[in-house]
Amino acid sequence: MRERIVEAAEKVFSEKGFYEAKVYQIADLAEVSVGTIYRFFKSKEELYAAVLKKKLTELERRVEKRTKHKSPEEAIKAYIETVVDFFDEERSFFEIFMREVGSLSIIDEERFELSEWYKGYVKKLARIVSRGERRGVFKELDPVGVILAISGAVKNLLYCSMKGFVNLSSDEIKKLLVELFFKGLLTSSFSEGKALVTSK
Amino acid sequence: MRERIVEAAEKVFSEKGFYEAKVYQIADLAEVSVGTIYRFFKSKEELYAAVLKKKLTELERRVEKRTKHKSPEEAIKAYIETVVDFFDEERSFFEIFMREVGSLSIIDEERFELSEWYKGYVKKLARIVSRGERRGVFKELDPVGVILAISGAVKNLLYCSMKGFVNLSSDEIKKLLVELFFKGLLTSSFSEGKALVTSK
Amino acid sequence: MRERIVEAAEKVFSEKGFYEAKVYQIADLAEVSVGTIYRFFKSKEELYAAVLKKKLTELERRVEKRTKHKSPEEAIKAYIETVVDFFDEERSFFEIFMREVGSLSIIDEERFELSEWYKGYVKKLARIVSRGERRGVFKELDPVGVILAISGAVKNLLYCSMKGFVNLSSDEIKKLLVELFFKGLLTSSFSEGKALVTSK
Amino acid sequence: MRERIVEAAEKVFSEKGFYEAKVYQIADLAEVSVGTIYRFFKSKEELYAAVLKKKLTELERRVEKRTKHKSPEEAIKAYIETVVDFFDEERSFFEIFMREVGSLSIIDEERFELSEWYKGYVKKLARIVSRGERRGVFKELDPVGVILAISGAVKNLLYCSMKGFVNLSSDEIKKLLVELFFKGLLTSSFSEGKALVTSK
DNA sequence: AATGAATGAGGATTCATTCAT
């Protein structure tokens, strides 16, 4: 029952966004009464948060599973790939994520600890980068900053490909991102001669 | 008058988002009557679109000005820096941008051509990357994909720093992004030995 | 519930007309919430149309019942009497009818088929007149025209007596109308001698 | 100036009715500013009343002129013809008249003496009928009632022909009404034998 | 527990009217 509701909510929220999604639409889709929704969730917002949490927890679990016991570089690669795959599978959730969590709007002023969750999630990933640095595999760049950059790039690329702004398959997106974030845009020949980047 | 309204709208929309922003709040802040708002804008949505367009046009203009007549690598650097600076100055607008344009929610199903605008904007930037490729400065990666990755990274990094998730100054953000996107995460010594990335 | 609303609406609309009648006044009178009204009617206009249709249907049914199986002259008499009785009973509805249907204002430009209904109603009555003509009981006058004349006379007389412009009881009104429409204003002695009417 | 406004008002009111007619539309059509309208009329309602009064006064004047110094039967005939002609010429005003005066809605509860005017007008016409009775030309029927019946019949017939419910020319309408009200619906042969009407 | 009818606060929008220029 609860599950049915959350699934329906996921669909409706993702199609219409928080405000345009109506509680009775979710009830209809879930084939329960409006009242039943309120037996499980105190409010529309709480239902919304439940949808997010469920999926985010799953994402987190997957990322963890696929990055565990790997070298930092393999782990970052796996992270990128996992996220792309996840959002590719969960398109409707991804829409929500982009709308509201990509910018934790309703959410963070509220009583949901989503903001906190995100911080923790990022921190965990940042540790991979730190480890890479210590091992001399990654450059010395702010680890959280690196993760946020990667994460933002993944989301934007996926979102825009979903919207039809680019025509790249999931695999192409993964490849592009891995190449870009690992070795950069500059060709190696060029990269060596010039000191463009580091000079202020 | 119109200007006063748009400014107030910008503030209120950025603080509350489209739905939580009330027309009378905008009117109050602008110190005009509600009716006056409707002299200039047919609807709340039109006002919203006006806010977006104004700022986006300005951003576009700035980016254009700062990337013109530059080598591809300088131009991309300038692009990153311009965007960071712009959003740093225009924090309240940036909030809106993240909420709604970063994920063109209300916007793209609607009668605003913002989606079209964004496509055009991205295409223009992608041309810089293409040029870089032709000159052998940049690697052969999908140019639009590259721009979307950079753009997503910039937005996410800025947003999260605004939200206090990372503690990086604007300058540090710029440096990080330039370094990351130009030369990648891998240390050169490591990068050469391994073939991690390109192998499927 | 629906019935309660329609009855309240009938009262309020008849007292104030469509525009001056406020939805919340109807809700108050019906002792339901505004929301409940909108459970049954999509809009104020639809509620209005419902009020009209209900009564008009009833009027039509009554007229039909009382004119059926009668000679044309008896039927026309019955028609006049039925209408007078009906509006005498349903004074508040009659007010509405006069305002809006007597002159199908809001109504006919709209999505209500009231205009169509009226046409059909008139046509049916006109058939009585036609029958009378064929039997040689009624003169050869445009049957629809005759019905419209009678109908207009009835309404106006009733309306003005309601407003206190004349002091005639329902029975007196009926008598007056029947006499007038059947035998005319002219005294028979006079009528024969002169040829006033038919000469152009 | 005042005249221009009243003419524009007449047009707009007749096309849209009191409530749907907007003051700025009248101003636009009259090519004056909204403010100017308020120099001449205290309110929209007063302007509305002015439109009515102007036309009604004209109608009254015409009726008076055409019925004066005539025998009762000629006068009634002239009255019918004058009204038909007047409304035929002044269709847009007639629309207003039907909407609002035919049922003196806004009007009579208000501070306009239109209701009074109408009473006076009817009384004057009723005197013609009284005179006819005294002379033995007309039957003994309530004179005011007779006038109201005629007046209602005229309005309804005209209105419905305007709306396309009947297809009768002005002249046919006049003839029909004169015939009907003077000699009644019954054929003389039939009328004599039966006593249908007068018996209760 | 489940239902869904009823609630009513809340908000976008309109437009008659005013008044500074």
Next chain:
DNA sequence: CATGAATGAATCCTCATTCAT
């Protein structure tokens, strides 16, 4: 005098939430 920009009261309608059944 004329203007028309500004005002803001007024009202329809929505929809999250409740609660009697």
